[in-house]
Amino acid sequence: MGRAGIAILLCSAIAGMISGFVAVFLLPMLPISSGIVLALAASFALAAIVAGCIAPVLLSTGRDVIRLENQIEEAIDSGSQVTLHCGPWLRPLADALTQVQSRWTEKVLKLNTRLRELEIRHRLIEAERDHAETILNSLHDAVLVTDSFNEISLTNHRAAELLGFDTSTAARRPIDEVVHDPRIRELIKEIRSSGVVTRQKHVEHAMESNGEAGGRTSTFDVTLAALSDGQSGVGGVVTILRDITKEREISQLKSDFVSQASHELRTPLSSINAYVEMLIDSEAQDEASRQEFYQIIKSESDRVSRMIDNMLNISRIEAGIVSVDRTDCDFVKICNEVIETMQPQAAAKDIMLSMKSGPLVYTADADRDMMHQVVMNLVSNAIKYTPEGGRVTISVENDDTTRSVMVTVADTGLGIPPDALPRLFEKFYRIENYKRVAKGTGLGLNLVKHIVETVHHGTITVTSELGMGSKFSFTIPYEDPTSR
Amino acid sequence: MARKKILVVDDEAHITHVVSLKLGNAGYDIITANDGEEALELALQDPPDLVITDLQMPYMSGVELCARLREDPKTTQIPVIMLTARGYALAQEDLDRTNIKSVMSKPFSPRQVLEMANDLIGHDEQTIVEEAA
Numbered sequence A: 001m002g003r004a005g006i007a008i009l010l011c012s013a014i015a016g017m018i019s020g021f022v023a024v025f026l027l028p029m030l031p032i033s034s035g036i037v038l039a040l041a042a043s044f045a046l047a048a049i050v051a052g053c054i055a056p057v058l059l060s061t062g063r064d065v066i067r068l069e070n071q072i073e074e075a076i077d078s079g080s081q082v083t084l085h086c087g088p089w090l091r092p093l094a095d096a097l098t099q100v101q102s103r104w105t106e107k108v109l110k111l112n113t114r115l116r117e118l119e120i121r122h123r124l125i126e127a128e129r130d131h132a133e134t135i136l137n138s139l140h141d142a143v144l145v146t147d148s149f150n151e152i153s154l155t156n157h158r159a160a161e162l163l164g165f166d167t168s169t170a171a172r173r174p175i176d177e178v179v180h181d182p183r184i185r186e187l188i189k190e191i192r193s194s195g196v197v198t199r200q201k202h203v204e205h206a207m208e209s210n211g212e213a214g215g216r217t218s219t220f221d222v223t224l225a226a227l228s229d230g231q232s233g234v235g236g237v238v239t240i241l242r243d244i245t246k247e248r249e250i251s252q253l254k255s256d257f258v259s260q261a262s263h264e265l266r267t268p269l270s271s272i273n274a275y276v277e278m279l280i281d282s283e284a285q286d287e288a289s290r291q292e293f294y295q296i297i298k299s300e301s302d303r304v305s306r307m308i309d310n311m312l313n314i315s316r317i318e319a320g321i322v323s324v325d326r327t328d329c330d331f332v333k334i335c336n337e338v339i340e341t342m343q344p345q346a347a348a349k350d351i352m353l354s355m356k357s358g359p360l361v362y363t364a365d366a367d368r369d370m371m372h373q374v375v376m377n378l379v380s381n382a383i384k385y386t387p388e389g390g391r392v393t394i395s396v397e398n399d400d401t402t403r404s405v406m407v408t409v410a411d412t413g414l415g416i417p418p419d420a421l422p423r424l425f426e427k428f429y430r431i432e433n434y435k436r437v438a439k440g441t442g443l444g445l446n447l448v449k450h451i452v453e454t455v456h457h458g459t460i461t462v463t464s465e466l467g468m469g470s471k472f473s474f475t476i477p478y479e480d481p482t483s484r
Numbered sequence B: 001m002a003r004k005k006i007l008v009v010d011d012e013a014h015i016t017h018v019v020s021l022k023l024g025n026a027g028y029d030i031i032t033a034n035d036g037e038e039a040l041e042l043a044l045q046d047p048p049d050l051v052i053t054d055l056q057m058p059y060m061s062g063v064e065l066c067a068r069l070r071e072d073p074k075t076t077q078i079p080v081i082m083l084t085a086r087g088y089a090l091a092q093e094d095l096d097r098t099n100i101k102s103v104m105s106k107p108f109s110p111r112q113v114l115e116m117a118n119d120l121i122g123h124d125e126q127t128i129v130e131e132a133a
Helices: A002-029 A034-078 A088-138 A157-163 A182-194 A245-280 A287-319 A331-348 A368-384 A418-423 A444-455 B013-025 B036-045 B062-071 B092-096 B110-121 B123-132
Strands: A142-146 A152-155 A201-208 A217-228 A234-243 A326-329 A352-357 A364-367 A391-399 A404-411 A459-465 A469-477 B005-009 B029-033 B050-054 B080-084 B100-105
Touching (some): A002 A034, A142 A182, A182 A201, A182 A217, A245 A287, A245 B013, A245 B110, A287 A444, A326 A368, A331 A352, A331 A391, A331 A404, A364 A368, A364 A469, A368 A391, A444 A459, B005 B013, B013 B029, B013 B110, B029 B036, B036 B050, B036 B062, B050 B062, B050 B110, B080 B110
Parallel strands (some): A352 A391, B005 B050, B050 B080
Antiparallel strands (some): A142 A152, A391 A404, A404 A469, A459 A469
16 A cells, blocks of 8 residues: 555656656657647646646655554554554544544453453353362262253263263263163153152162172162253253162161170070079079079179170260270289289189289370270180180280280180181170180170270280180280370 | 970070979979080980970071971970070971970060970879879
8 A cells, every 4th residue: 555655656756757858848849730739838847847746745645654554553463552643634534543443442452351251251160160070070979960851961970980881972862872770761761751840759779889780789879859941841850879888788787786785685684584583483492592593693684784884885985985084004003903803713713814024014095994894804705715724824015116015815725716716806796616615795805896996096916726725915005196 | 104304405504594493393304405416416315305495506506406306206296495585586487397386585484484384295294193193
C-alpha cells in the first residue's frame, strides 16, 4: 500500500514533467495550427505546474500513510493502545482509526478477561473431576453408575477389578458387554425398569472376588439406588458393592466365642448343680462326703468365676479399654513372689521349683499385677503338666538386643504336641489329650499373650519337645515404646 | 437276680463321680471311664445294662462310642443316655445309627438321670427283688 502510493506520486510527477517537456519542445514541431499548439502547450504546462506543486504534498501524505501503516502494524503486534502520529492531511483518518483501535482494545481486554475466567473455571472443573475420581478410586467399595440406556457412565478401579473390566474402555458401553456377573446386571436393570426413584435397595450377593471363576468367593452387600432423570422417571442407577466377608467372619467368630464360652461355663455349672441337688436329696451319707461335695462346689464355682474374669479381661484388652498401671517392675521380685505362692503345689507333686537370674536385671515399664498374673499362669501350667519329681525353672535376664527383660518358665513335663503349638494361644483351645491331666479354662494362655503383646508390646514364644518338657519365654521392653 | 450294671463315661471326674454316687446309692453297680476308648474297651469286656456318656470327650466322642457299641453284637442292644452341653449337636442320623434313648443337656439333674435309668432298665423290679432278699 505504501509503496503503491509512492509509485503513484512518482508517476504523477514524472507525468507532469513529461507533459511540460511535450508542451515546450515537441508540440511546436508538430504540423498543427499554432492556436491549438498553444492551447495544448498551455494545458501541458499547467499540468506540469500542477504536478510539480501537488507532488510534494502527495509525497508527504504518502510517507504519512506509510507511518500510519507502520504504527497500526505495531499497535496490532503489541496489542496495546497506541497514539497515531501523522501530518495534518491524514489527521481525521488517524483520529478515526485511534477511536476504532481504542474500542477494539477494550473489547479484546474484555475477551481476555473472559478467557482467563473460563480457563480458571476449566481448571477448577478438571481439578474437581480429578478429585472426584481420586475419591472414587480410593474407595474400597466398588462404584458403578449406569445411565438410562444401561450403559456405564462412571465407575472406579475397585469395580473394574471386581467385575472384571477395564475402566479406560468401559465408559459408555452397555453393562451386558462389560459386567460379567449376571446377578448384578439383573439387579441394575430391575431397579431401572421399576421406574420409581425409591429408597435404596440392599441385596446380599456372593461372588468371586476377582471377577473371574476360581478366585476366592466373597460376600458383598450390594446397594442400588435409582437416579432421577430430572422429571419423574429413573435416569440411571448407582450400584455400590461392599465386601462384607470380613464382617461376616468377625460376627461368626463372636458367635463361636459366645457358644464356646457358654459351653465351657456349663461344665462347672453342671457339677455345681448336680452336687447341690445331691446335698438336697441327702445323698451324701456321711460328713466326709458332705465336706467333699462342699469342696467340689467351691472349686467349681471358683472355676466359673476365673473363666468369667479371664473372658472379661480378654475382651477388655481386645476392646482397648483395659486400664494399665505402669510402674518400674522388678521381675526378680515378682518371680520370687510367684514361687512362694506356688511352692506348696509344687511340693505336693514333689516338683523342684527354682529360680535363676543374672546379677543385674533391669526393671521394665509394666503393669505389676498383670506381670504377676502372667508369671503365675505360666508357672501354674508348668506345675500342672509336669509329672511328679520333675523340675520347673524360672529365669529372668536382660535381653539387650531387644532392650527387654526376658522371663523364661521351663519345665520337664509332658511337652506339647507339634500340631498343638500353633493353636496354643487360641481362646478355649485345650490339648484334647491333656484335659484329664489338669483342669483349665482354655483362656489362660490367650490372656497371657494379650497382656504381653497387646498391652505391653512384648513378645511371647514357646518351644517344646513331646515328653521332654516345654519352655515359655516372654519379653517386656524396658520402656514402653508407645510412651516415647 | 444280679444287680444291674451301668457304665458312666465323662472326661470330667466330678461328673462321673456324682452320677456314680447317685446311681450307686440307688442300688446299681457302677463302672466308670474317662473317655470313649476306655469305655468301649470296658463295655466289650463285660457289657453293662446301660451306658451314660458325655458327648464331647478326648480320643473318641460319645456318638462314636455309641455307634461302635451298636456295631458289636455283644453290646448292640445296650441303651444309652447322652449327657451333653450341646443338645443341638446331635443330628438325626447320629440318633439313627446309635442306641441313644435319651439326651440330657448339662447342667443336668442326677435325680432325672436316675429316673431315666430306672425307666430304661427297670430298676424298680430290681429294688423289689433286693428288698425281698
